[in-house]
Amino acid sequence: MRPDWISKYINRLQMADLPKAPFLLGAAFAVLILIALVSIALLERTQGDRDRLLATVETEAQLDQLLADMRRLESGQRGYILTGDAEFLTPYRETLPRVDEKLTNIEAAIGGIPAQVERLGKLKPLIQAKRNELAESIRLFDAGKPAEAIGLVRGGLGLRIMDNIRDAVYAIKRANADSRAEQYAQSRSQEQWLLGTNIAAVGLIVLLGGVSLMMIHRANLAMRKAQNVLRNANSELEAAVAARTAELTAANEEIQKFAYIVSHDLRSPLVNIMGFTSELETLKGAIFHAGNGAGPNGANGALAHPGGPGAQPTKAALEEDFTEAIGFIKASITKMDRLINAVLTISREGNRSLKPERVDMNDLFQTIRSAIAHQAQEAEADIALEPLPSIVSDRLALEQIFSNLVDNALKYLRDDEKGRIRVTSAAHGGKVTFEVKDNGRGIAPRDQGRIFELFRRAGTQDKPGEGMGLAHVRALVRRLGGSISVHSTPGEGSVFSVTLPRTLPNQSKRIGA
Amino acid sequence: MNNAVTIVMIEDDEGHARLIEKNIIRAGVTNPIVHFETGNAAWDYLDKSGKAGALLILLDLNLPDTTGIDILQRLKDHDTLKRTPVIVLTTTDDKREIERCYELGCSVYITKPVEYDHFANAIRQLGLFFQVIQVPETS
Structure with a gap:
């Protein structure tokens, strides 16, 4: 019964928390990896956004420089044409090759945005036109036609081209600024996503970790509890095994004794049968030869008769x-x-299956008493019953046990005193001891163990009996999970004490019953 | 063995007693044989027949009312009966029983054979043995 609920308990433990904790930890790790991947992706995207943002800054700077370069070209050309001082051409010459470089930079910085590329496409011819106009005026001046050169400036073509260039640059810059604001907004939102994701991840991990820790803690507690239960069960098992071993040893000794008694007692009549059969065989010769008076007188043939060996037995003696x-x-x-x-x-x-049921011992003893009322009256014996409890046990076995004990009490009374038989009970823990007390002849101390053995009796053999009753009673008491003992003083009376469990456990066959 | 010696046979089985008696007589033993079926009856006789002269006791171990061992012990504790030879004649061949009987002071321990030829032979040899042994006076 015990190992059963322990294994159930352990099963429940195994079914419950233990496998869930690693599963949850695994889930937490999966979430962590997912979050890390999302973070990396988001970071990558932020990186791209930042690059694009930087490109817009670069575009703006390059555009500003381009515009400044164009102005520097223009102011160099104008200074030269007005003063004729070649000094003014130095910045012009220095700046001129940088313009293409700037255009290339800008093209790279705007990174293939179609609208911007188109705008740049419009700017490029304007730049070229401005450079042509500047180069033309300087060529005219150098060719000794300063008036024509100045006239060209006055014509306002350069101014208009410059205005167009500025407008075109501004257009690109505006678009660039718009794009930058957009990038910025996008980048902001992505950062917020990243932050949100990370916060959520941290929260989730903390949650899962917490739950896992809790489960592990609970599993540990449960395991410790199970270990304690197991340890207790083990020690109890050891005690149970020791008790059972003692029981089995006793049962084994009893079986040996039983086998010994049975073999001995069966052998006794066998010796008689064989002996007297042989005697009959011997007699046969004497009987059949009795008529002619020449009976054999061999080694086995001699019959014991006072007449002595050799004397012929008479017919009457033979018979x-x-x-x-x-x-x-x-x-x-x-x-x-x-x-x-x-x-x-x-x-x-020993093989009969026991049927535990509630038995009112008062009723049981009343029945026994009325069954032997006649004998009791003849023996002038009084049977007194004290109030007795009810127990759960096998009714038939109880009847046999106690009617045997009461029968014995009645059977072995003393002639010189009125018989008094008394039945009492005492409860202690889960057991009840019933006592059948008489004032009969009693049993000598040396015979008190022997009376429970099969075919053994004690005292004066003046009453019929086989020596079976008490052996049977002891076997039955054992089967009911109890014990029986006797206390007796010869000449004063005996007390047979039967201790039985208050409730007979539902048992399978017991060894030694 | 002197004819004044009385053989006291304590044997619960009447059949055994009869067979033992027959075979002892066949061996030529003519001493009187007194038979008791219970230990207590035998004890009553022995305890009170202190002056009856020499005795030899044939004792069975399995008695209905008490054990042969117990009778043996009582005999060996008795003031005068302790000198009386006791021959344990029983069906038991249990080693411990044999040891116990010799410890208590039995003179001879004989197991009754189941086979009658052996049984008769054993008893007759016992009878021959009776013819040669000396038995002390009880008193």
Whole structure:
């Protein structure tokens, strides 16, 4: 019964928390990896946004420089044409090659945005036109036609181209600024996503970790509890095993004793049967030769008669011997049959399945008392019953046990005193002890163990009996999970104490019953 | 063995007692044989027949009312009966029983054979043995 609920408990433990904790930890790790991947992706995207943002800054700077370069070209050309001082051409010459470089930079910085590329496409011819106009005026001046050169400036073509260039640059810059604001907004939102994701991830991990920790903690507690339960169960098991071993040893000794008694008691009549059969064989010769008076007188043939060896037995003596031998053979066979039946009865009793039920012991003893009322009256004995409890046990076995004990009490009373038989009970823990007390002849201390053995009796053999009753009673008490003992003073009376469990456990067959 | 010696046979089985008696007589033993079926009856006789002269006791171990061992012990504790030879004649061949009987002071321990030829032979040899042994007076 015990190992059963322990294994159930352990099963429940295994089914419950233990496998969930690693699963949850795994889930937490999965979430962590997912978050890391999302973060990396978001970071990558932020990186791209930042690059694009930087590109817009670069575009703006390059555009500003381009515009400044164009102005520097223009102011160099104008200074030269007005003053004729070649000094003014130095910045012009220095700046001129940088313009293409700037255009290339700008093209790279705007990174293939179609609208911007288109705008740049419009700017490029304007730049070229401005450069042509500047170069033309300087060529005219150098060719000794300063008036024409100044006229070209006055014509306002350069101014208009410059205005167009500025407008085109501004257009690109505006678009660039718009794009930058957009990038910035996007980048902001992505950062917020990243932050949100990370916060959520941290929260989730903390949650899962917490739950996992809690589960592990709970599993640990449960495991410790199970270990304690197991340890207790183990120690209890050891005690149970020790008790059971003692029980089995006792049962084994009893079986050996039983086997010994049975073999001995069966052998006894067998010796008689064989002995008297041989005697009959011997008699045969004497009987058949009795007529001619020449009876054999061999080693085995001599019959014991006061007449002495060699004397011829009379017919009457032969008949007497014959009848005696047959009588002993018959008696021995009957005895063997009786013994075998007794052994069978006890063996059958051990195999009968017990049916535990609530038994009112008062009723049970009342029934026993009324069944032997006649004998009790004849023996002038008084049977007193004290109030007795109810127990859950096998009714038939209880009836057999106590009617045997009451029968014995009644059977072995003393002639010189009125019989008084008293039945009492005492409860202690889960057990009840019933006592059947008499004031009969009692049992000598040396016989008190022997009376429970099969075919053994004690005291004066003046009452009929087989020596089975108490052996049977002890076997039954054992089967009911109890014990029986006797306290007796010869000449004063005996007390048979039967201790039984208050509730007979539902048992399978017991060994040694 | 002197004819004044009385053989006291304590044997619960009447058949055994009869077979033992027959075979002892066949061996030529003519001493009186007194038979008791219970230990207590035998004890009553022995305890009170202190002056009856020499005794030899044939004792069975399995008695209905008490054990042969117990009778043996009582005999060996008795003031005068302790000198009386006790021959344990029983069906038991249990080693511990044999040891116990010799410890208590039995003179001879004989197991009754189941086979009658052996049984008769054993008892007759016992009878021959009776013819040669000396038995002390009880008193």
